Amino acid sequence: MILKHFFILLCCLCSFSALAQKAGSDADQIASVDQEINGIPTEGIFLGLPANVHGQTTYINQRYKPFNSPYQGQNSLLPDKSMSYTWSGTLFFGARLTPNTDLYFNPEVVSGVPFSSLAGLGGFSNGEATRAQGAQAHFYSARAFLRQTVNLEGEQVELENEANQISQIVSSNRFVFTAGQFATLDIFDDSRYAKDPRVQFMNWGNMTYLAYDYAADSRGYGWGLAGEWYQDNWVFRASRMTTPATPNAQPINWHIFSAYGDQIEVERGHFIGDLPGKVSVLGYRNRMTMARFTDATNYVIANNAQGTQALVNVRNGMQIKTGIGINAEQALTKDLGVYMRAFTSDGHTETMSFAEADNSLSIGAGITGDRWGRPKDTIGVSTMLNGISSNRRAYLQAGGISNFVGDTPSPYAGPNQSLSYKPEQISEIYYSFLVTKGVLLAANYQHIINPAYNSARGPVNILSYRIHAEF
Template structure:
């Protein structure tokens, strides 16, 4: 549910209670880019109630043209200036602020794969459900947007409990976005960088532990996690409308690859491209069809850990007859193709169908391919 109130002309407060019941495929293991962006929010058939967002938003208008922000979830209708500063403080998702995309963002109504929610290799600070607490600032300058934030991290990687020592453990991000038009058709390009600080495992240390203790087939990362580490990454995102009904997008990202995953997916580099087509051409203007291709990869440090017999949170394999001597996986980049169609049934109710084809799941050519078909109904009231 989405609650909001305007405390003053440029001051809003929002609260989103959420309830989820979910049993993810394979216990949420066995893939780098999982098939459902909502599947991380709980693990069990019993419904879980919690706060997803509780934040304050303050807008400081400067000179510029008037812009109307239409009424939407977590947005009360508001007239702002094209030049403005926006501060968001409280509980929210890092992805609420960063890496926005018109064509590939929301797994409820667009593509479902994790690699289409954001850059798969973007290890953004969040609890196990994808939310955190922090402060974010946005500076709008006509066609430019500068964004920065600091968010708190989980106490342990991919954990639900958060570490409130924001000066000792944190996730920082900075993004520059440039909006443009080509032949009156909108597009934009953005560059995003992050730096995390947290007690994390370096894969080289975990690999050394595996070999020294003959601990193959275990989560050895849990035995050598005792020092604060920095983890960094950078990526680029672009999108462009080609016609009034057809748009394309692409994302590419790389992380340093020395340390384990803090909050998101098991990937150190990722690239995704796709297109979205509105149904106006077949007299269904509220329908959309999307097609995407993704490739996810691992750094040599994470790969060496897995090939030495290590198990991580989401990936890792026992010895395969197809692997090389002393290797538990035969490494290949994970490749995902996704196609979705969303149809408007009645006002505010969408029916979606989705198909994903995955080669080399969990970066092992001895696995797969895997085909996942799904459907969903999305309603807003």
């Protein structure tokens, strides 16, 4: 059934591509595809406006064999042999309303079944799994936003035609404003080597900092306003985004002046010889109704509530959550680069939108296949170390569970076992193979020690394959 969905969408994408090419051909009567309108190269013309269309579809299949598990709880990774999959399809529509104003819209469809209903790991194994809600396909708007560019004096920079970017000549010194529905990670914490689970590493800890509790709904999107200031090799970014109505929920809280996620980032690019690199520092501050771990721990103990999500009983009033991290990457040769991410959050409150982690470290490398005559192939190797705060640890050890983790069984389900804490360690390696233009096939392996910070369970070995197609 999933492969049927995959090929149906692939056919749809090919049809859209053919229509786009025909539209571009018809538009030749008005303007050549290579013609410049107000100095801006265009991909095609739609209703008299420069426009483009792209698409992607991705299928990920993951499996693991039984692993050591002397006990398990409601939010444990199930120890039996398991299979998980996700499938997504996205169309990226763009139109240039004025020479410096773009409008983008991304309808998306997703289906899938994650491991253990998305429970039992800090660094979950599939970055697409946050959007999966079962085998039935779900359609929704992923992005719908305006982008305004204000060019200042500086060198000219060409932005190429790609998803959510109509080709454009901009200044190296400019302001860029984004408003509407988009993902916080569209703007912040970019990485050349570890960013997109559809084409690179799959684990959450390689999408971004695992301990970065960025504002988003349960699918990873939100509404807000972001500003970027490009000043030669410096970039300054800031945004305010909506929060979910309750932690890790789909409905949005629209009261953005009372409940919000703020972030700010400073990035500096550089060259060592002719090899690019960059360093960025990111901080965030969330404000919404969340539970404090100390309150939840007291509730578990006072009410003998082991094996329950006591957090929901102590969500009283607005709480503040903060964190800060650093991201560094450097090309060592033209086909080899390394990266490092490190982050820490204050750890006083529950997770708002992302992963169950309060500190995280990831180190890795990306390699292209130039040396063996496959320049479009890539290899990635990475290791991650994830930890939780003393407050979160005390809550789990007392017998509480949270959105994604909690190995303590209910008192009525057998022996009362609690967290045997150790940091979660994850190693990941993948090879992505170009089958033909626009189609990638990848194999991925993840080795997870101390899943969900519990040394009594695991290790877990996850094998995956991925098919990705785009135009």
